[in-house]
Amino acid sequence: QVQLVQSGSEVKKPGASVKVSCEASGYTFTSHDFHWVRQAAGQGLEWLGWMNPNSGNTGYAQKFQGRVTMTRDTSISTAYMELSSLRSEDTAVYYCAREVPKYCSGGRCSRAYDYWGQGTLVTVSS
């Protein structure tokens, strides 16, 4: 069955970087895009960006441009999200999610996140 397993919790100091991994299993790793979403305590869901694991192409939310990098290692079916110049406001649970096309019409597909990782808590504190 499809599984996305993320790396463990991290504690970082302001200004540092964090790299979160998301290991996929149960399907062909390169078949579907990965998206990253974060959630601060008691808050809603915030989208960070996406990565195509086949091409390596990425797209980032404007808010995180210049600070976020999404990569992958196809040999171990793992996607990564690195966030740099961390500040206290980056303290959150970070999720990876698999995006799949659901309904296609007129050359355009609606998509959905059908599987999610368990989340990785990143705490930024001095």
Add this chain to the structure above:
Amino acid sequence: DIQMTQSPSSLSASVGDRVTITCRASQNVRNHLNWFQQKPGQAPQLLIYTTSSLHAGVPSRFSGSGSGTSFTLTIRSLQPEDSATYYCQQNFNSPPVFGQGTRLEIK
């Protein structure tokens, strides 16, 4: 960016009740609208995709409708395990913005 607004922000209902949550988009997103359920300490889970299609394994008491800028998630015959926060998300344009969430409490 497209803005997604959910209402209400929270609600309380009893087992067996019918509940409706509304999601409005600031622009036309056609039917590219998904709903997620999130329970405390868990990752969100896909409930409904493309406005009205039930994800595999989701109970049939959940349903979705709408198009364009106005969408609803309906839960009929509420069950205790439906206590959760519900999020809509548009995926018509990037960025794929989420609504702010609706917290559902079971009385």
